[in-house]
Amino acid sequence: MASSSSLTKLVFFACCLLLFTFSDNLVAGQSDKVQLNVYYDSLCSDCQDFIVNYLVEFFDSDLFTITNVTFVPFGNDELSDNQTVTCQHGEYECQLNEYEACIIRTVPDPKLQYSFIRCIENYTTNWPSSCFNGSAADKQAVISDNCYYSDLGRKLILGYANQTLSLNPKPDFVPWITVNGDPFYSHRIDDLVATVCTAYKGTASLPTQCSSTALAERKGWSKLQVSYANEAINY
């Protein structure tokens, strides 16, 4: 009996230790994540390409463990003195920006949030039928929360306008990407992974994507295309 009781104690102790270690790592890991901000317009085709085809790696691979992607839907849009927003690609873009702002607000889970934004950016016209599958997240985001086309949706967009217009230096093009606050100028998607890997100062082990072999393999891999305020220039 005595030995079984000390075994119980030992197991209990081991569990506590394990829990403690895990929760400690969890907290440290989260606050340490590299902040990857994406300033974009919903109907800018280079933004769509980046969000749909390239950003996915930061959600679907181990890069997710070290990266916190934050979407800021305002991009090249303009805010007039009377607080009216004018969107580069017209009123429909303003609607989609606001819609995505509401999704960011009401779907906190990063992967789910991204799956909605990615789907909308992929379809853009027939997205309601393609992206909203009647899931709980969808109803919450759009109906219950009364965000879209309401004061809340407008307030969110004005907040994103403020964030975007406060950037220093000012964005020259979209998608405008910052890594821990520093602008990412390179126009090369392979560099983006390398930049995020280098920026990571946390305690978690680096994803395999960060190894020198993996980084070397993707050298020259793909170019990030960007749009300027009044024209689209491809690098």
Ligand SMILES: *[C@@H]1O[C@H](CO)[C@@H](O)[C@H](O)[C@H]1NC(C)=O
């Ligand atoms: C990710 O970034 C957002 C926006 O800056 C912030 O509110 C959130 O706390 C961050 N999450 C993590 C896990 O770092």
Ligand SMILES: *[C@@H]1O[C@H](CO)[C@@H](O)[C@H](O)[C@H]1NC(C)=O
């Ligand atoms: C706000 O300003 C814009 C641009 O200056 C103008 O076109 C618009 O009519 C104004 N809207 C209101 C409600 O005053």
Ligand SMILES: *[C@@H]1O[C@H](CO)[C@@H](O)[C@H](O)[C@H]1NC(C)=O
């Ligand atoms: C994007 O849309 C195409 C159809 O135009 C579809 O085949 C594809 O699965 C979609 N991809 C995503 C990530 O939604």
Ligand SMILES: *[C@@H]1O[C@H](CO)[C@@H](O)[C@H](O)[C@H]1NC(C)=O
């Ligand atoms: C909804 O279902 C379609 C078709 O199966 C899929 O392409 C789309 O990604 C789904 N939407 C979301 C937000 O998961």
Ligand SMILES: *[C@@H]1O[C@H](CO)[C@@H](O)[C@H](O)[C@H]1NC(C)=O
């Ligand atoms: C952003 O909001 C803050 C606080 O309301 C304000 O002081 C600042 O001027 C705003 N910046 C821009 C660029 O609108």
